[in-house]
Amino acid sequence: MSDLRGRITVAAQELFAGEGVEGISMRKLAERVGVTATAIYRHFRDKDEILDALISAGLAVLSEYLEPALKAKDPERRLRGLIDAYLRFAVEQPKYFDLAFLVPSASTRMSEELERHNRATFKMAIEQVAACMQMGIFRPGDPIETAVYLWSTAHGLVTLHRMNRFGGDAAQFERLYHGAIERAMEGLRPPGGRRPAPPSQRSAGRDAILKDQA
Amino acid sequence: MSDLRGRITVAAQELFAGEGVEGISMRKLAERVGVTATAIYRHFRDKDEILDALISAGLAVLSEYLEPALKAKDPERRLRGLIDAYLRFAVEQPKYFDLAFLVPSASTRMSEELERHNRATFKMAIEQVAACMQMGIFRPGDPIETAVYLWSTAHGLVTLHRMNRFGGDAAQFERLYHGAIERAMEGLRPPGGRRPAPPSQRSAGRDAILKDQA
């Protein structure tokens, strides 16, 4: 009883929020929940398992950022919303972003949970891209490849920014980010004018079955 | 005498090559060069300074990858060469790549050396982009912004690959990478046909003074 596992998890989140990964130690964690360090091992195999839980929490936060974007009416807006949300997540939750997407050791492990989340999130992006293609907003092509392309661009920008690889302040970076995304999306548009072939049904793209991304 | 600093540095590189960053400890390092752990502190302020030296070494390796690309005749080939080299570096020297571009703590510090190298490398890319624009291979625009865009795309792809975020084997990823780069460069081409305005002088782009990237 008393759900010590849960209490350890939230203590880890608090500690992480305050001092980052470096600030998390078994003893500090234990003290925070009023227990001995070794007691934790009754509930977690090792420290990595705690970090896994932390990454899961971070991914849940990411989901909160992404979800509202899907409420937009047209797929292009939804896609842009996802991309914006990715930026906002990285900027507003830098510790979580680093933990989930930067620290190599933490994620080359790739727990079940992480992989599941990764796949689900990515699927959201693919669906919007597919819908954009079907509505003639993008020229036809492989939606998976296109989504990878967009995600990579966003991820690269955000990652390099997180590592201070671009000088400049937050506002400058935001302009850079949106400019680059704009450019990338512009390159996906159909060659002639806009929207050469309207879709047969309005919601065809949303419900399309997408092949597995493996 | 006896250049202990140098010997420590190479010992660090050997240890790093074998076991990665995690495998480096002051005591192991000291034992390797036949000295006490604390003796190291006469030559390095702390462990971070050793890691800095390691990052520098990694960046030197990156330079070796990049440099041959500049030998190509036309700027587009040079640019592609740089981008290819970036991929090859990440794939063939994963530990160095992770150290220099992934581990957050290691590079948010951003030593003088790192910043200098970063700037120099980036400048190489900007020059090729500028040359491409002047020769009408790319449509006109801000070469810095465009270079950032290309670099981010490449970096995002490579980073996500390093974190196993795409399934699939090395060959699959290589196709993905080149496909995405192709797409990105395609989006930079002039709108009508190709090459609408040849340059007045052949080498104008190479020697153009580029505004500082700050």
Next chain:
DNA sequence: TACAGGGGCTTACAGCGTTAACCCAACACG
């Protein structure tokens, strides 16, 4: 009532980065 097991506890180990104090050989200078 006896037993089993979950879940704490203490103790301990091996390793970490780093500081303080010491010591010795080489050199500079009056």
Next chain:
DNA sequence: CGTGTTGGGTTAACGCTGTAAGCCCCTGTA
């Protein structure tokens, strides 16, 4: 020649880390 000074090594020690081993008690069940 004697005498600092100093560069570059030493030992000892501090306070941390993750984690294993063994003990013990409380609870639930046969």
